[in-house]
Amino acid sequence: MMWWLLALPALWLLTLWLLILLLFAGPVRAAWREPVLRHPVLIIESDDWGPGPASHAQALRSLRDLLTAHRDMTGRPPVMTLGLILSLPDGEAIAASDFTAYRARLVTDPAYADILAALRAGIDAGVFVPQLHGMAHYWPPALMSAARDDPAVRDWLLAGPHQETEALPSPLQSRWVDGSVLPSRPIPAEKIHSAVAEEVALYRQVFGAAPEVVVPPTFVWTPEVEAAWAAHGVRALVTPGRPCIGRDAQGRPVCASTPIHNGQRGLGDIRYLVRDRYFEPARGHRAEQGLLALAGKTAQGRPCLLETHRFNFTGAGAEAALAELDALLRRVLAEHPTVRFISPAELAEHYRAPGVRPFAPLGRRLAAWKARMQEVPRFARLARLTGLEWALAGFTPRSRGKVT
Numbered sequence: 001m002m003w004w005l006l007a008l009p010a011l012w013l014l015t016l017w018l019l020i021l022l023l024f025a026g027p028v029r030a031a032w033r034e035p036v037l038r039h040p041v042l043i044i045e046s047d048d049w050g051p052g053p054a055s056h057a058q059a060l061r062s063l064r065d066l067l068t069a070h071r072d073m074t075g076r077p078p079v080m081t082l083g084l085i086l087s088l089p090d091g092e093a094i095a096a097s098d099f100t101a102y103r104a105r106l107v108t109d110p111a112y113a114d115i116l117a118a119l120r121a122g123i124d125a126g127v128f129v130p131q132l133h134g135m136a137h138y139w140p141p142a143l144m145s146a147a148r149d150d151p152a153v154r155d156w157l158l159a160g161p162h163q164e165t166e167a168l169p170s171p172l173q174s175r176w177v178d179g180s181v182l183p184s185r186p187i188p189a190e191k192i193h194s195a196v197a198e199e200v201a202l203y204r205q206v207f208g209a210a211p212e213v214v215v216p217p218t219f220v221w222t223p224e225v226e227a228a229w230a231a232h233g234v235r236a237l238v239t240p241g242r243p244c245i246g247r248d249a250q251g252r253p254v255c256a257s258t259p260i261h262n263g264q265r266g267l268g269d270i271r272y273l274v275r276d277r278y279f280e281p282a283r284g285h286r287a288e289q290g291l292l293a294l295a296g297k298t299a300q301g302r303p304c305l306l307e308t309h310r311f312n313f314t315g316a317g318a319e320a321a322l323a324e325l326d327a328l329l330r331r332v333l334a335e336h337p338t339v340r341f342i343s344p345a346e347l348a349e350h351y352r353a354p355g356v357r358p359f360a361p362l363g364r365r366l367a368a369w370k371a372r373m374q375e376v377p378r379f380a381r382l383a384r385l386t387g388l389e390w391a392l393a394g395f396t397p398r399s400r401g402k403v404t
């Protein structure tokens with residue numbers, strides 16, 4: 001009879017663990033299905049480049065020189081994506097119309113020739129990878145509407161041709177909603193379609209091919225926008241890990257709680273990538289944080305897309321930011337010698353055809369699954385309280401920061 005006394009609690013515990021796994025079936029399945037990368041992958045994702053002050057050309061040249069000095073074990077330099085904005089307002093022309101008609105100054109304008117040349121030099125050197133951020137970092141009718149009511153926006157609009165969109169109120173920086181009123185209003189579908197066609201055509205004219213990857217300004221986009229991008233051949237969309245479709249009454253992004261996973265299929269042939277780690281030296285981020293982000297993502301078998309912005313490298317702290325980026329890359333190569341520097345477009349192609357390199361074998365997949373489930377707080381808590389965490393540890397190899 002003694003064995004019953006022992007077996008009953010064990011059976012009860014097994015049932016409890018099974019119930020927990022069933023309760024979290026959605027996240028459990030999603031964490032298992034997302035492919036596991038074999039190597040650490042680091043991509044520096046840098047947004048908001050394009051028309052701006054002439055000094056930005058020098059900032060781009062400094063970045064190019066810094067990046068070309070590093071190499072991964074395959075001989076490839078680090079990839080810094082440039083989320084590109086393709087125009088600014090032409091304040092003179094808009095004022096001449098008495099603020100009744102929006103006019104743009106495109107990135108091809110002679111005022112930005114130096115910046116464009118520096119961009120292209122970095123692309124040719126293999127360290128910059130262009131991505132479409134948008135024709136503008138705002139929805140032009142929303143900007144015009146705000147400029148009629150808000151003197152600060154009007155001054156910004158007239159301050160060209162070198163103004164910086166970072167100075168606009170945050171809701172106005174969302175391109176794919178009308179943020180001139182809060183909560184934001186949606187943009188009619190036909191206007192979205194013509195705006196996407198226009199930005200893709202200009203991108204193609206400047207860079208010789210349609211954009212493969214898009215990064216929605218402020219990470220606010222709608223299914224209509226995504227469908228239009230897909231129809232124009234876009235193959236990857238950089239997301240913050242969940243969809244955000246507007247701005248609330250306080251101007252904050254309105255996001256669904258549904259998580260997005262790397263490689264998940266979007267509309268058309270689009271694949272999602274997740275960028276949810278940050279390296280903004282101007283906001284106090286140090287190399288250490290970048291390293292921790294890479295170690296965490298590597299344990300999860302995920303790529304580390306580190307978000308940064310041009311303001312780090314163009315403002316008063318530019319030199320310090322460059323030094324921090326240099327330190328980060330040196331330490332990444334020393335502490336993660338198998339790291340791979342690849343572009344988001346290449347990464348998306350890997351997710352499109354998993355089951356082949358660079359994805360990992362079963363034991364490594366189990367360890368990555370366990371590391372991913374640690375990011376589901378309620379599951380992690382229950383697993384710890386009920387001993388499920390201990391049981392899972394017995395089934396999985398130790399999760400390692402470095403994967404070979």
Ligand SMILES: [Zn+2]
Nearest residue numbers: 047048217218
């Ligand atoms: Zn941006």
